Amino acid sequence: MAAPGLACVRSLYLTHCNSLLRTFTFRHVHSSAFRDVNKSKNLNKYLLSNLTFGSVGIFSIYVAVKLKHARTVHASVESLGNEQNKPCAKLDVSSKTSKSLSSAKANPWHFDNLPSKQIRHDKEKPVNLTLYQYVTCPFCCKVRAYLDYYGINYNIVEVDSIKRTQTKWTSYSKVPILVCDGVGPDGFLEMNDSSMIISLLQSQRLGNADADLNKLLSFYPVIVSKSGRKTVYEYPNKYFLMYQDGAVDREMAELREEREWRSWVDNNLVHVLSPNAYRTLSESFESFHWFSEAGDWEKSMTSFSRYTCIYLGALVMWAIGGRLKRRYGLEDDVRQSLYKSVNEWLEGVGPSRKFMGGDNPNLADLAVYGVMSAIEGCQAFKDLSDNTNFMEWYTPMKKAVQGSEGLSHVAPSR
Known part of the structure; x- marks a missing residue:
């Protein structure tokens, strides 16, 4: 109290x-x-x-x-x-401690984190995936876009961005984190980095639905390094799909194009989002209002954490947005940089294709849709809709993702 x-x-x-x-x-x-x-x-x-x-x-x-x-x-x-020169009585906590440790060992990844939301596309299928996320993080949105498009059931744990108590169990300091229960020697498998997660899940889907995720994960080694106080995680193979012993069912040019645009999303497109979402202090507050509504912060956060996140977060991100603008060499009017990036994507898709994947979205389409959905409630997105043809591509993409249209695309048999 x-x-x-x-x-x-x-x-x-x-x-x-x-x-x-x-x-x-x-x-x-x-x-x-x-x-x-x-x-x-x-x-x-x-x-x-x-x-x-x-x-x-x-x-x-x-x-x-x-x-x-x-x-x-x-x-x-x-x-x-x-008091009265008597020592404090010692508490016998050995039974509680051993019970706590045994519980943690039995379910080491959960740590009593109840799901903030349960996504059920198919009630008959089991649920063994849990996504630790910030609801409007572009990289988390990218993973959700993939899971929703292919109709994969999963639980969501919304991480408190102030306290981060939900991710104290792991040394990985970023989101998204996708956990698969019942896999690996420890009874769970932790997957980090949005692009690696998507490539891993897609490799399982294209190869063998029953393939060992733990084995597939070994094909995506991580290189850990230090940059000052910051720990950097690099996955050199994160844009590659592992077909294993199966035949590659697509042209190499298509796979190369998909990889290049997925890399473009992570290394170019995402860099124009923050400076636009937090272009002015007023727009920064408006964005954080929307983040609070979209993430149900009233339910997942205490009032103190929620107001601190909105109130101070808007100021901090407004300042950071200005720094990012200079770091990535964006135009003085950052909206123009946003329009330029989106038009570059639309030119890559071209007038003859509905999506970059043709009639159906590929992983590059899902990546672009995912990160752009992160600012859908912001003024930047409204301005983008009014000044480009982006919605001609975005609207059918949103329909495909929300309708889990990927379920109808049966993976090739092996």
């Missing part, structure tokens, strides 16, 4: 967040002028000043009260132990 002082400060913090968000919402909805980059400067200054002084002040009080509360608790424990 939180101390009264902590509860008061938390309430003050949430009230401050809510007040600023209401002000932003009112001014954003009732004035279309704020959608213009040049005319949003006054709003940005207003929000930034309120955010800086309000958050820093309240957070400082919160930390001070929390430290005082911790010292009070520590003093209380010491007084209990020293």
Whole structure:
């Protein structure tokens, strides 16, 4: 139970967040002028000043009260132990500890993380996949697009981006993480990196549905290195499909094109998304509002974490968006960079093909759709729809993914 002082400060913090968000919402909805980059400067200054002084002040009080509360608790424990010169009684926790360890060993990947959502395309098929994700992470959206298109059942665990308690069980610090239960010597298989996950699952689908995922994973070795404090994971083969002993049923030129565009998505397209989603502070707040709605943050997060993520996350990502703009050499008006990338993709598909895969989407189509769906509720996506022909490709792709049309495409027999 939180101390009264902590509860008061938390309430003050949430009230401050809510007040600023209401002000932003009112001014954003009732004035279309704020959608213009040049005319949003006054709003940005207003929000930034309120955010800086309000958050820093309240957070400082919160930390001070929390430290005082911790010292009070520590003093209380010491007084209990020293009362009448009697030592504190030792608790027998051996049975609880052994029980906890045995439970963790029996189901080491779950750690009591109940699914935030259960996706069931076919109720008769078993469910042994769990996706740890941020709902609007482009790479997580890419994995979901693949799973949904092929009608694969899976559970979702929404990771709290502030506390990250749901992924404490693994040393891998990113999402998505896809876990397959009942595979491997430990009773589960952890799969990382969105492109590697998709290639691995597609290799199983094209080769043998009963193929050992653990064996297939060995075809995708990871190279771990350090870049300063950052741990870097590289999968050299992540865009390649492993047909194993089966015959390749596609032209090599098609496979090469698919690999090149999948790499383009990871190394080019995703880099224009953040600077556009967080182009101005007002658009950054609007984006985080949509993230909260799309991810059901009210259910998966505490109010404190949710408001912190929206309130401070909008400011942080607005600042990071500006840095990314400079790092990747985007145009001053980042919308133009977004339009350029999308038009490059549309030219690659060409006028004679419905999708890059022809009549049916291939892995490159699913990759582009997945990452672009991450900003579907943002102003950047609305502007994209109004200024390019992107929706002519995106709308049938969305229908194909949401309708699990990949289920009707039977994998070739081996």
